[in-house]
Amino acid sequence: MLAIASCQEKVEVDFGPMPEPSFTMEKVDANTVRLTNTSKGGFLYNWDFGNTEFRTSDDASETFTVFYDFKDDYEIKLTASAKAGAVTTSQTVSIDETIPEICEDEVRRMLSGGCDGPGQKIWVWRNEVSGHIGVGGDEVDPPYPDWWANDPNMEDDLVYDDEFVFTIRGEYIHDNKGDSKCNWYAANENLVGDPRTPTFTGGLGQYQDPILPFDTSAPTKYTIEHKEGERFPTVTFSADNFIGLYNATSTYYIVELTETTMMVRHRYTEVWDGQESGGWRYLQFKVKE
Structure with a gap:
């Protein structure tokens, strides 16, 4: 019996670097926060504003505002996704007032x-x-x-x-x-x-x-x-x-x-x-x- 063995060279796939999520945060007034995405290396960005509201975008430099109804501390999370994987960063914002309405x-x-x-x-x-x-x-x-x-x-x-x-x-x-x-x-x-x-x-x-x-x-x-x-x-x-x-x-x-x-x-x-x-x-x- 003749056995022929062969080996296959392992191929490593380079998915590139992991994304680097980051964002800046600015209080506009007592209940409004301006957020700017400053991430690098991602193609999709998922926001969690800590108040059961979410946002998904492919814009790595977008700026927008978020309104909070209640006085509290909220953890804002940004997850950046790339071929190599996903990375999350977060910051906490303090809202000073509950709107009277x-x-x-x-x-x-x-x-x-x-x-x-x-x-x-x-x-x-x-x-x-x-x-x-x-x-x-x-x-x-x-x-x-x-x-x-x-x-x-x-x-x-x-x-x-x-x-x-x-x-x-x-x-x-x-x-x-x-x-x-x-x-x-x-x-x-x-x-x-x-x-x-x-x-x-x-x-x-x-x-x-x-x-x-x-x-x-x-x-x-x-x-x-x-x-x-x-x-x-x-x-x-x-x-x-x-x-x-x-x-x-x-x-x-x-x-x-x-x-x-x-x-x-x-x-x-x-x-x-x-x-x-x-x-x-x-x-x-x-x-x-």
């Missing part, structure tokens, strides 16, 4: 506990009342789910273990324990296929609202708006996040809000066999005891 907004105060409170409120389903999930129109005043309302405690326990945290700093933490109840139409359209053909493999029939695995852990901020001409204020979540029931929307009208209870609604539109049904989806919550 934050503490004066009554909706934010009731959602989060206010500037003089514990810093956050934890909301859960108000499952003991009828209509904590429901559908209604604009025919009644005050509005409520007059077309259809679920019964108290009729949902699965996997629905009722969800928690929705609003902080005074504008952060929203959606702890769904790994799964969320989903509107059948939105789930078909956005998660598993075409809502107009619910008989396909994996499709969901009309009103078969499933509980599906859902990752809601992305850093999320909420924004409150009091729009001129609108009947109710709105709350909007970043990162495509939602509250309560997944329905492919991140903006909700706050119909009722007290220190301990809340009812929100959003537009409810489904198409079934060519027929469109419209109205409002209503969701009700309470402060966790």
